[in-house]
Amino acid sequence: xxxxxxxxxxxxxxxxxxxxxxxxxxxxxxxxxxxxxxxxxxxxxxxxxxxxxxxxxxxxxxxxxxxxxxxxxxxxxxxxxxxxxxxxxxxxxxxxxx
Numbered sequence: 879x880x881x882x883x884x885x886x887x888x889x890x891x892x893x894x895x896x897x898x899x900x901x902x903x904x905x906x907x908x909x910x911x912x913x914x915x916x917x918x919x920x921x922x923x924x925x926x927x928x929x930x931x932x933x934x935x936x937x938x939x940x941x942x943x944x945x946x947x948x949x950x951x952x953x954x955x956x957x958x959x960x961x962x963x964x965x966x967x968x969x970x971x972x973x974x975x976x
């Protein structure tokens with residue numbers, strides 16, 4: 879069964895539109911990465927500096943391989959100027975029986 883991943887990016891609010899533009903240019907690669915089943919982008923209505931990605935992957939290991947690939951590129955350096963702090967990842971297991 880797939881897992882859900884919530885990736886939260888604390889962005890400087892005045893730079894959120896620039897950040898979203900950058901995301902738009904890189905998320906096609908994420909969607910095409912082995913195992914990425916779903917990827918949607920959300921912006922908090924009360925805090926435009928909180929950008930959230932909702933993702934679904936076959937396993938946490940698939941997501942870890944994706945993150946390792948991203949960490950081998952210059953993406954961290956490209957994102958850093960926009961972020962107030964490091965991104966936060968939450969891993970969720972589905973409970974369809976409830």
